[in-house]
Amino acid sequence: MSGYDVIGTEAPRIDAPDKATGRALFIDDMTMPGMLYGALLQSPLAHARIRGIDTSAAKQLPGVKSVVTWEDAGLVKYGVSPARYDETIFCHDKVRHVGDNVAAVAAVDLETALEAVSLIKVDYEDLPAVFTIEQAMAEGAPLVHDIYPRNISAEVHNEFGDVEAAFKECDLIKMTSLVNKRQDCAFIEPQGCIAYYDHSGTLTLYSSTQVPHYTQRSVAMVLGMPIGKVRVVKPYVGGGFGAKASANHMELAACLMSMKTGKPVKMNFEREQVFYHGRSRHQFFHTMTTGVKRDGTILALKHECYMNGGAYSSFGIATVYYAGSLLGGPYKMPNMKYDGYRIATNLPACGAQRGHGGVIARGCWEQQLDMIAEELGMDPVELRLKNIMTAGDITCNDLNMSSLGMKECIEAVRDASEWKNKKGKLPRGKGIGMACGFFVSGAGYPIYRSDTFHGTVVIKLTEDGGTALVYTASAEIGQGSDTAFAMIAAEALGIPLEMVRLESGDTDFGVDLGAYSSRQTLMTGHATKEAAEDVKRQVLEVLSKELNVPMEDMDIKKGLIVFKKEKPDFSGLRTRYIKEHRGWVDNPGAEDELSFREASRIAYLARGSIVGTGKYKPPELGGKFKGAAVGTSPAYGCSAQIVELTVDEGTGRIIIDKMVDAHDCGRAINRTSVEGQMQGSLSMGMGEALFEEVKFDARGRILNADLAEYKIPSALDMPPTEVIVVESNEPNGPFGAKEVGEGNIMATIPAILNAVYDAVGVRIYELPLNPERVHKALKEYKQKNKI
Numbered sequence: 001m002s003g004y005d006v007i008g009t010e011a012p013r014i015d016a017p018d019k020a021t022g023r024a025l026f027i028d029d030m031t032m033p034g035m036l037y038g039a040l041l042q043s044p045l046a047h048a049r050i051r052g053i054d055t056s057a058a059k060q061l062p063g064v065k066s067v068v069t070w071e072d073a074g075l076v077k078y079g080v081s082p083a084r085y086d087e088t089i090f091c092h093d094k095v096r097h098v099g100d101n102v103a104a105v106a107a108v109d110l111e112t113a114l115e116a117v118s119l120i121k122v123d124y125e126d127l128p129a130v131f132t133i134e135q136a137m138a139e140g141a142p143l144v145h146d147i148y149p150r151n152i153s154a155e156v157h158n159e160f161g162d163v164e165a166a167f168k169e170c171d172l173i174k175m176t177s178l179v180n181k182r183q184d185c186a187f188i189e190p191q192g193c194i195a196y197y198d199h200s201g202t203l204t205l206y207s208s209t210q211v212p213h214y215t216q217r218s219v220a221m222v223l224g225m226p227i228g229k230v231r232v233v234k235p236y237v238g239g240g241f242g243a244k245a246s247a248n249h250m251e252l253a254a255c256l257m258s259m260k261t262g263k264p265v266k267m268n269f270e271r272e273q274v275f276y277h278g279r280s281r282h283q284f285f286h287t288m289t290t291g292v293k294r295d296g297t298i299l300a301l302k303h304e305c306y307m308n309g310g311a312y313s314s315f316g317i318a319t320v321y322y323a324g325s326l327l328g329g330p331y332k333m334p335n336m337k338y339d340g341y342r343i344a345t346n347l348p349a350c351g352a353q354r355g356h357g358g359v360i361a362r363g364c365w366e367q368q369l370d371m372i373a374e375e376l377g378m379d380p381v382e383l384r385l386k387n388i389m390t391a392g393d394i395t396c397n398d399l400n401m402s403s404l405g406m407k408e409c410i411e412a413v414r415d416a417s418e419w420k421n422k423k424g425k426l427p428r429g430k431g432i433g434m435a436c437g438f439f440v441s442g443a444g445y446p447i448y449r450s451d452t453f454h455g456t457v458v459i460k461l462t463e464d465g466g467t468a469l470v471y472t473a474s475a476e477i478g479q480g481s482d483t484a485f486a487m488i489a490a491e492a493l494g495i496p497l498e499m500v501r502l503e504s505g506d507t508d509f510g511v512d513l514g515a516y517s518s519r520q521t522l523m524t525g526h527a528t529k530e531a532a533e534d535v536k537r538q539v540l541e542v543l544s545k546e547l548n549v550p551m552e553d554m555d556i557k558k559g560l561i562v563f564k565k566e567k568p569d570f571s572g573l574r575t576r577y578i579k580e581h582r583g584w585v586d587n588p589g590a591e592d593e594l595s596f597r598e599a600s601r602i603a604y605l606a607r608g609s610i611v612g613t614g615k616y617k618p619p620e621l622g623g624k625f626k627g628a629a630v631g632t633s634p635a636y637g638c639s640a641q642i643v644e645l646t647v648d649e650g651t652g653r654i655i656i657d658k659m660v661d662a663h664d665c666g667r668a669i670n671r672t673s674v675e676g677q678m679q680g681s682l683s684m685g686m687g688e689a690l691f692e693e694v695k696f697d698a699r700g701r702i703l704n705a706d707l708a709e710y711k712i713p714s715a716l717d718m719p720p721t722e723v724i725v726v727e728s729n730e731p732n733g734p735f736g737a738k739e740v741g742e743g744n745i746m747a748t749i750p751a752i753l754n755a756v757y758d759a760v761g762v763r764i765y766e767l768p769l770n771p772e773r774v775h776k777a778l779k780e781y782k783q784k785n786k787i
Contacts, residue, residue: 002667005558006491007735010672014483014502015236015476024236027192027208028268035194036065038254038267039113041103041120042276043095046346046700047129047142050094050102050122057119058105063112066257066265067120069103073256076222080214080246080351082448084153084313086145089222089252094127096144096311097348098700099276104253106265129346131700133285133306136343144311144344153309154317154342156324156627160396161335166300170291174372177288178364180767181693182308183281184274185353186712189238191277192268195254203259204231207251210240210475211514214447216507218247219255234505237477241684242352243279244477245516246314250277275694275705279351282319282342283308286364296376296383300335301327305361307350309342314351316342318443318630322357325631327365328395330406330438330638331387336396346700352516354684355439355745363767366435366750371763379423380434380754381414384640391728398623402635403738405664405728406436409640412662412724417642423758429647430657431759437639437746441666441730441739442519444621444632453615454519456510457527459489459535461610465601468493468535470502473512474524479741480673481520485528487669488734492532494556495596518739521669522634523616525734531614538610539596542603546573561594570594573602618732634732637743639663641682643751647759652775654690654756656719661747663723666730666738677740678723685748687713690769 002008018024055067070092077085091100103120107113130136130144136151144151167173193207203225209215212232220227237244250267258265269277289302305323309316324338353359373383385407393401413434414420422432446452458471470489476482486500493500503509512524536556543561544551547568555562571590577598578587588595603610622632644658659682668674691711695703704710729736749767756774757763762781766773781787 004491004735006487006497007669008667008671011483011487011497011670013480013673014486026189026236026238027194027206030194030206030235032194032196032264035264035266036106036108036257036261037110037113038104038106038257038265039110039117040101040250040253041117043091043098043100043102045095045124045126046098047127048095048124049127050091051125052123053103054121055103058116061112061116061119063108064105064116065108065261065263066106067103067116068253068256068260078218078222078247079313080315080447081313081317084317086147087312089249089256097346099273099348100311101249104257106257106261129700131345131347131696133308133343136345144346148344151344152341153313153344154320156320156338156340158324158397158625158627159337161300163300163302163335163337166335167291170299171294172372172375173289173291174368175287175289176364176368176371176765177286178360178367178765179285180283180360180688182283182350183353183688183692184694184710185241185243185280186707186710187239187241187243190269190271190274191244191248191250193251193254194264194266195251195258196264197258197262202229202231203255204233205251205255206233206235208237208244209234210244210477210516211246212473212475212505212507213511213513215247215251219252222252223255223259232507234475240477240515241354242356242516245352245514246279248277271707272705275702276348278310278348279314281353282350284323284360286361288364288368290368290372292372292376294376296373296378296386298331298333298387301333303327303338305340307342308345308347310345310347310349312349314349315356316350319352319357321627321630323361325397326358326438327361328397328399328631329401329636330389330404330436331384332389332393334396347696354681355742356517358439359688359745359749362437362746363749363753366747367753370433370754370757381410381419384410384436397631398628399631399636402732403666403728403730404636404638405726406638408726409638409662409664410436412726413640413642413660416722416724417660419642426758429649429759431647431755431757432642432644433751433754433756433758434640434642435747435750435754437743439637439739439743439746440517440631440633441522441635441637441733442633443517444618444634445629446513453511453617455512455524455527455616457524457531457614458510459531459612461535461600461604463604463609465604466499466597468495468500470500470528471509472502472504472524472528473507473509474504474520475512475515476504477515479515479677480670481515481524483673484521484669485524488525488528489532491735492529493536495559499559518637518741518743521737521739522733525669525737526616527614529614529734530616531612534612534614535610538607538612539599539603542606543599546602556596559596561596561599574598577601635666635730635738637664637739639744639747641747641751643755645752645755645759647756647774649760649778652771652773652778654769654774656686658719659721661721661723661744662726663740663744664726664728665740666733667727667736668725669735669737671725674725674740675723678744679721681744682721682748683713683718685745686717686752689749689752689767693768
């Protein structure tokens with residue numbers, strides 16, 4: 001037994017009733033009196049100089065209230081990392097990809113706004129464009145930005161230990177590669193916002209964002225406003241997965257036009273605009289060389305990575321670091337060398353997507369580890385178990401494994417899948433494969449250089465007693481964080497979950513860095529727990545004085561006051577409470593235990609409003625080398641997966657038959673949400689492995705910018721899944737909790753790659769594994785081996 005009353009249970013989501021009944025309000029459901037509707041003018045060309053913009057016809061159209069270009073917006077640069085600010089609200093000198101933003105219109109209705117956009121005339125001078133890494137890095141290639149020589153927008157060069165010396169000690173050295181295709185996050189709800197600049201000079205932005213705090217900062221910086229005059233509110237959000245983790249042009253344009261008109265301005269992306277905005281998974285080209293001893297001991301990894309970043313930096317500086325640093329674990333490896341390059345091209349910008357930076361790198365390496373195991377005559381499971389790190393270990397790049405249930409995860413999926421009875425024993429066309437994953441529980445440092453707390457939480461008891469109001473600026477985007485924080489508050493305070501009410505996603509509630517890098521459960525959870533403990537302390541202090549009982553002799557459990565020694569006479573307190581509530585039908589009886597409702601009311605009468613505050617920021621983490629901050633975290637989650645599948649050799653089609661997944665989440669706050677996150681990662685990873693690819697024509701235009709042609713898994717594609725929760729009790733997490741949202745996706749792609757090989761004997765080094773690619777690989781394999 002866990003000894004907890006609330007956490008670790010399968011609690012229903014606190015937002016489930018609103019979502020199930022249609023009462024949940026998303027941006028598209030919202031309206032305001034006098035609201036205007038905005039639309040963007042976006043470039044039809046991938047690379048062109050802007051010689052002139054004529055907005056006169058648009059401004060004269062009846063119903064148009066505002067037309068803005070760079071001349072109205074200014075040229076303040078912004079982005080994600082201050083070291084790579086390279087975006088402005090609107091292009092002024094040239095456009096850098098199809099869909100780049102040139103102007104915006106606000107009008108009385110959307111139809112008028114779109115008509116006005118069509119009336120804006122832009123004089124473009126078409127320029128040579130670069131779409132691939134090879135084109136962008138070629139001698140004399142046109143530069144996407146003058147500030148990035150050879151179009152290298154970021155590069156990383158790190159070495160830990162001595163890789164070349166280690167290779168000399170190796171009995172086997174293996175080099176392989178893997179390339180994926182650009183993906184889209186494919187969330188259900190496109191980005192949308194409503195901006196309102198009121199008569200007091202306060203700008204309120206309602207946005208489907210993952211990061212209210214960072215968006216608030218970007219809006220204030222770009223528009224030149226005091227940050228205290230900017231408020232960002234996140235309503236219900238229909239998924240994010242990373243692409244909503246920074247301020248976008250649409251939000252800034254809506255804010256600008258509201259400031260100019262004094263009216264609320266609503267804007268929404270169409271699905272095509274979601275694709276052209278991008279900020280999802282990069283295309284990666286990984287080449288890895290691993291050296292091992294004859295007994296399977298891993299000695300060294302040499303890793304080179306090129307990524308197609310698109311036209312703007314976005315999260316790219318972090319992506320290029322994550323792609324290397326996250327291979328430091330979960331295996332013991334004393335030597336690691338990494339060279340990473342992010343290349344600017346004339347395609348929409350890439351950014352962060354679930355498993356930021358690490359998914360394709362993990363796919364490359366975990367497939368290679370299986371190949372090494374085969375050449376050594378070892379079981380792939382045993383190779384991993386031999387090299388696995390445990391709690392207390394530190395990676396060669398200074399990542400601290402404060403907890404790590406990797407061994408338990410591997411053993412759990414091995415046993416649940418009957419691996420020993422199936423590996424190498426299935427009929428041709430049937431295969432089984434395994435792999436492991438590893439990810440941070442929150443980025444160790446904020447995006448901008450600061451000593452800021454990563455999360456603050458306020459909990460206030462209602463003055464009538466009995467309800468705890470939790471206020472957090474965190475971002476519930478469908479992952480279940482609101483429910484997790486309510487459960488943490490209830491557990492720490494000692495009351496049932498139904499006595500907690502929670503409000504989130506408003507920058508007026510405090511500071512929270514947002515929903516990215518699987519940070520909220522650990523970081524905001526810590527702040528929530530501290531705030532609840534602060535409230536509990538205040539209530540018990542009042543009771544201690546009123547009853548003359550030492551605080552340490554009392555506790556609150558299940559909404560009742562627990563006296564650890566002799567029970568005092570609290571009849572006087574109860575009489576005071578009942579006198580205030582004459583006629584109420586739910587007053588406590590004479591024999592009832594003293595309730596939290598009574599105690600919190602007595603505390604209010606003694607002290608006024610009872611308010612507790614909590615905060616969290618990580619301790620100093622990581623090493624002192626350049627880029628050490630990226631990849632550091634207070635804790636690390638890990639996972640193991642085993643996939644069974646069928647390959648149709650006649651068509652190349654892959655059918656996933658079963659997936660078994662184990663993940664170490666430290667401690668499950670809400671088991672329902674933990675299992676849901678695990679299943680979601682399996683689905684997303686399967687889609688990236690088998691279907692997903694954003695396709696472009698020769699002019700940089702997207703060919704499949706919709707969810708009909710951009711294929712993602714449906715419920716019919718999902719196989720039977722078994723998810724196993726492993727709990728390692730993370731010492732740096734609230735009640736021992738850490739991430740589950742992203743580490744789980746890491747193992748899916750390589751587990752599928754390894755299962756395909758087990759089924760048909762063919763290794764494939766390019767994703768996705770669509771029928772055409774698999775069929776071609778099978779044909780080439782049979783021709784080469786004269787089968």
